[in-house]
Amino acid sequence: VSAGIVLALLSTGCTRNPDPQPTGSAAPASPTSVASPDPGTAGPDALAAYRGMWQAYNAALSIPDPNHPDLVRYADGEALKLLTTGIQETKDEGLKGTGDAKLNPEVSSAAPVDAPTTVEISDCLDSTATKLVRASPGPPYSDSPGGLRRTTATVSWQPSGWKVTRFAVQEVGTC
Amino acid sequence: MLRWRSLVALALAIAVVSLGSVSAPAYADNFKPVGCNRKPKPPGCTVTVGKPGSGGGQNDGNGGDSDNGSGSDDGTWNGCAYEPAPGNPAPPAGKTPADGGWFVEVCLIGDGKGGPQTSAPMWIDGPAPTVDPAEIAQQAVAQLTLPRPGIKVNPDPPARQFVYFPTWVWLDGSSWASQSATASVPGLSVTAVAKPTKLVLSPGDGGKTVRCTGRGTAWTRGLDPDKKSPTCGHTYTRPGSFTLTATVTWQISWAGGGQTGTVPDLTTTASRSLTVTESQGLNTTTRG
Numbered sequence: 001v002s003a004g005i006v007l008a009l010l011s012t013g014c015t016r017n018p019d020p021q022p023t024g025s026a027a028p029a030s031p032t033s034v035a036s037p038d039p040g041t042a043g044p045d046a047l048a049a050y051r052g053m054w055q056a057y058n059a060a061l062s063i064p065d066p067n068h069p070d071l072v073r074y075a076d077g078e079a080l081k082l083l084t085t086g087i088q089e090t091k092d093e094g095l096k097g098t099g100d101a102k103l104n105p106e107v108s109s110a111a112p113v114d115a116p117t118t119v120e121i122s123d124c125l126d127s128t129a130t131k132l133v134r135a136s137p138g139p140p141y142s143d144s145p146g147g148l149r150r151t152t153a154t155v156s157w158q159p160s161g162w163k164v165t166r167f168a169v170q171e172v173g174t175c
Numbered sequence: 176m177l178r179w180r181s182l183v184a185l186a187l188a189i190a191v192v193s194l195g196s197v198s199a200p201a202y203a204d205n206f207k208p209v210g211c212n213r214k215p216k217p218p219g220c221t222v223t224v225g226k227p228g229s230g231g232g233q234n235d236g237n238g239g240d241s242d243n244g245s246g247s248d249d250g251t252w253n254g255c256a257y258e259p260a261p262g263n264p265a266p267p268a269g270k271t272p273a274d275g276g277w278f279v280e281v282c283l284i285g286d287g288k289g290g291p292q293t294s295a296p297m298w299i300d301g302p303a304p305t306v307d308p309a310e311i312a313q314q315a316v317a318q319l320t321l322p323r324p325g326i327k328v329n330p331d332p333p334a335r336q337f338v339y340f341p342t343w344v345w346l347d348g349s350s351w352a353s354q355s356a357t358a359s360v361p362g363l364s365v366t367a368v369a370k371p372t373k374l375v376l377s378p379g380d381g382g383k384t385v386r387c388t389g390r391g392t393a394w395t396r397g398l399d400p401d402k403k404s405p406t407c408g409h410t411y412t413r414p415g416s417f418t419l420t421a422t423v424t425w426q427i428s429w430a431g432g433g434q435t436g437t438v439p440d441l442t443t444t445a446s447r448s449l450t451v452t453e454s455q456g457l458n459t460t461t462r463g
Contacts, residue, residue, distance in 0.1 A: 061205055078218045086208030097205040130205035146204025147325075147347075152219070168219035169210040173325040173349030 037157045039115045043107045046119035046155035049074050049162040050105050053153075057083050058130070061097030064090050076163035079153070090132065095141055099130035108152075117157040124175035125151040147172035260296035267298055275300040308365050308432035314358035315367035315429060316438055324374070324421040324445040325350040329394030332447065336411055337454040343404040344376055345391030346421065350443075354425075365431030369441065373424040378409040379417035379449070385409055411451040420446040 037045065053074035060068030066087040075083055090096065105123040110116035127146030134141050153167035211220035260277035280294040325347035328336075336342045351374075357366045376385040391407030403410070411417065422444040428437045 057209070058205055061208070082209050082217050082219075086213075090208045097208075099205065101205065125206070127204035127206050132203045132205065132207060142203035144203045146206065149206060149210065154219070166219040167209075168217065169206045170220075170320075171210070171212060171322075171349050172204070173347045174320075174322050 037115070037117060037162070042110055042116040042119055042157075042162075045162045046110075046116075046121060047105050047107065049155050049164055050121050050123075050153050051103055053079070053083075053164045053167075054101060054103060054125075057087070058097060058100050060087050061090060064096045064135070066091065074164060076156075076158055077165040079164045079167050082167070091135075094135050095132045096135040097130060098133055101130055101146075102126040102128075105151075105153075119155045119162075121153045121155060123151040123153070125149045125169065127172070148175045150174035264296065270298065270300075308363060308429075308434045309436060311358050311360060311363060311365040311431065312367060312429040312436060312438070315356045315365050315431075316427060318356040318358060319354055319367055319369050319427070319441075320356070321354055321369055321423075321425055321441060321443045322350040322352075323443050324423050326419065326421050326445055326447045327391075327393065328419070328447060328449065332449060336449050336451040338411055338414055338451055340400055340454065341403040341408050341410045342419075342449070343392070343394040343408045344387070344419065344421070345393050345404070345407055346374065346423070348390070350423070351390035363432045365429055367427060367429040367438075369425040369427050371423050372426045372440075374407065375422045375424075376407065376409060377420040377422070378411070379419050379446075380409075380411055380413065380415065380451075382409060411449075414451050414453050417449050417451060418446050419449050420444060 052070070056068060056070035056074055060066065060071055060083070064087050066084040068087075071080060071083055103123055103125055105121045107119055108122045109120045111118050126148055130146050132141055149172055150170040151167065153164050155162050156165045158165075209217070211217060260279050264277050266272055266274065266277075275298060277296045278299050279296050327345050327347055329343040330336060351371050353371070354369045355366055357364055359365070371390070374387040374390055376387060378385065385407065387407030389406060392404050394404070409419075422442055425441045425443070426437070427439070427441060428435065430436075
């Protein structure tokens with residue numbers, strides 16, 4: 001057993017990158033060669049995955065394309081399933097999305113404390129500037145506006161990086 | 176080894192927060208296809224109740240303590256409850272159906288994703304173990320999510336209010352809709368319903384509070400600016416910055432297990448800053 005621990009420690013030591021991570025441009029939501037999440041950046045990385053997911057969703061919905069490649073970069077499990085189902089249904093109804101939402105997410109909790117692999121996020125998402133419209137010419141689909149929606153999401157560490165695995169977007173007017 | 180007292184505390188309670196009888200407006204934004212308005216409700220919209228008593232104020236009359244599988248530190252809950260054994264088996268030798276019954280113990284382990292674990296049937300003497308609906312009701316009430324009042328005002332800020340011109344106030348429909356939440360253990364489901372009953376405005380200028388009718392009346396374009404809201408509003412009589420506060424009172428009732436009950440009202444509140452100015456330009460004729 002002790003040999004295993006030593007090996008694990010050694011291998012951890014080898015794979016950890018001693019160089020400071022470049023900030024900014026690198027896509028933090030999908031690091032490719034790291035086997036475990038960096039505890040120091042779990043919060044920002046999870047938030048980046050959350051933002052990335054909605055960006056990918058709005059992009060996919062504007063086509064609409066349920067198989068948009070960016071969806072799997074930021075979402076997995078139930079979250080991914082819900083996104084693709086929602087986009088497929090929108091497509092089937094002859095509709096598409098327009099506009100982008102304003103996000104203001106915060107980390108509400110992370111666990112385990114010293115090396116988070118699950119991060120909970122809460123947001124008051126503003127969908128005012130987004131709208132479902134007909135994908136082909138026709139009378140307006142609806143002029144009902146969006147608004148403030150209380151949103152929570154669970155972002156989990158996966159072998160392929162931080163992914164949103166579950167989310168709940170509450171009704172307009174809930175925050 | 177039956178832990179009778181644990182029955183009360185055992186809540187494999189799953190509470191589902193959903194809109195009640197009042198249907199929400201169909202907001203056709205980008206999030207309608209993936210929102211909690213979907214049927215069936217997306218999995219993330221289902222709230223799992225934490226350990227019993229987390230709703231606050233729960234009195235465990237049995238002095239329940241640590242031996243009955245309380246929730247673990249990460250918020251998951253190892254909960255069990257008894258339910259009648261399937262198939263209605265005959266009583267064991269020497270017992271009659273009046274003496275007791277066959278039950279299985281059903282437990283949810285950890286986050287419950289592994290599904291419920293069911294014990295072998297066991298004979299329990301005496302009346303069937305029951306869970307008090309009022310206990311479960313507290314779980315349901317604790318899971319109610321009441322929206323904060325979405326205050327709408329005309330003139331719509333950042334537009335300013337003018338002295339002596341009526342300010343109209345109303346709430347958006349989603350903050351004036353009944354809310355419900357359900358908590359359940361095997362064999363018993365209790366639903367709590369919150370109904371908005373009262374909207375009170377505090378105009379913030381020292382004036383008296385205003386008891387509105389319903390959620391107020393939405394301003395519509397083309398109305399005479401001299402006209403007061405028939406249901407909810409205030410007329411500021413001096414310029415300044417004021418904080419308008421709206422408070423909604425919710426009546427809470429619950430039903431389940433053949434019982435109904437009420438708990439004390441809850442309130443939600445929100446405020447908006449309003450700027451009131453003199454209505455310049457309207458009195459220019461006095462100077463001639």
